[in-house]
Amino acid sequence: MTLLSDSPVDTATTELLNFSDVAMTFPNGVTALSGVDLSVKRGEFVTVVGPSGCGKSTLLRIASGLTSATEGTVTVGTNRIGYVFQDATLLPWRTVQQNVELLAELNGIKKAKRQAEAARAIELVGLSGFEKQLPKTLSGGMKMRASLARSLTLDPELFLFDEPFGALDEITRERLNDELIKLFTEQQFAGLFITHSVSEAVYLSTKVVVMSGRPGNIVETFDVPFAYPRDPEIRFTPEFAALAGEVSLALREGHS
């Protein structure tokens, strides 16, 4: 397996992530992924949907470098990778501001610079005014915003999301989906988003990838034709419903 970092990225269609025939077998013999081909280019927002336990989180962990694939080639075209976890994973003893500064701090960035970066990120996710609060005083949605802001300070070219809104209520989730689309259109990162919600997948992405379970592999890929910025109302259009229906069907067929 090769892992290329820092390769030149100049054209608009640069591939920021490429999986070629990737397989992953855990030491206990369980095969999580097999024969996965996937690519994420600049300007793309790719969402992976699949039943729980199909290895979609493993896919993301491999992309981030937290785990290594046992077979195949993974090429990463940038070292500015943002990673948003299922939980907000804020450090409870740090204020929102200090939490958002954490990654820059770990990368040895000077205080004045990281404070400015954190302030910008906090502004972007709409948490201005909450800088001095501790995580325990925040709602689930606000914690997730802080977590997003923390990753934004890296100014990521490739943004990985591991079911970040799975634990939130429907209303908060839809609002954060809208904000994420706004960030995607303004910040120009490529996204790889894991979810088990079909409508979230179709609403957010340029491309929806459907995975089947055990061992996880890709059964079908759908291009999403809707333009950005997306109107929340498109969720109720027949075109949206038809596409979501196809994705659901592929999901069910892959599962059985």
Next chain:
Amino acid sequence: MTRTLETPVAATAARSSTRRRSRGLPRWVPPVLVFLGILAVWYFISYVVLDPSVAFLLPPPHTIFTEAFFKPATLSDILVALARSAGVALTGLGIAMIIGVIWAVGMSQARWIERSLFPYAVILQCIPILALVPLIGFWFGFDFPARVIVCVMIALFPIVSNTLFGLQSVEKGQRELFQLQKANRWTVLTKLEFPAALPAIFAGIRISAGLAVVGAIVGDFFFRRGDPGIGSLISNYQSRVQGPELFAAIITASVFGVLIFVVFGWLGNRAVGKWYDSGK
């Protein structure tokens, strides 16, 4: 008296309000009631159960004041002895904190270190310390250092086990967050594990604080040389059958133990109370 029909809502409201009132009873009332009950039983035993010839076994409570605390000579004996024991206990606790935290941090760095060293923490806890105390006297003399060593031995385990538990309680996602930035071990320890462990460390110190006081008294009880602490004093009063003085010394020692517990509880609360959600 007129009777009105009580709707279910009104009935529930009334019930909940009485419950609220009984819950609103000042918090100090129940323990004070228990205290008065204990006093009553105590007087009953002192005056009714015990034969006057053996009344020193449990002198009536007020005599602890009239014959010990209110007598300047006795009070100063007790306070001087307490100050010495407090010195021993706090020194022992301080050393136990340093050794305990370093020991636990060492074990948290690698499985094999933990596997090699944790059994000895458990063994230390299980050693019959009373049997060992005379030996410590022979090895280290019968003075201040020996007393401190007894304190450390008694106070060490809660700090070691709580600190280790705290260091290992870090969530997987938070660890991976640091891993993704390629943070080194030292950074993970200082910026993640140690702050996360602080609530557990303070819980351990609070337990150890009480134990250190016990350790100081036990050590003192056995090592009769050097400046007498409160343990020697207790032992003297015992052999001289000075009931009230004996109880005064015991009460002083316990109050000191409670005080040290409260102080470290307060310190812990100052340090982590703001962010740590103990109800979680």
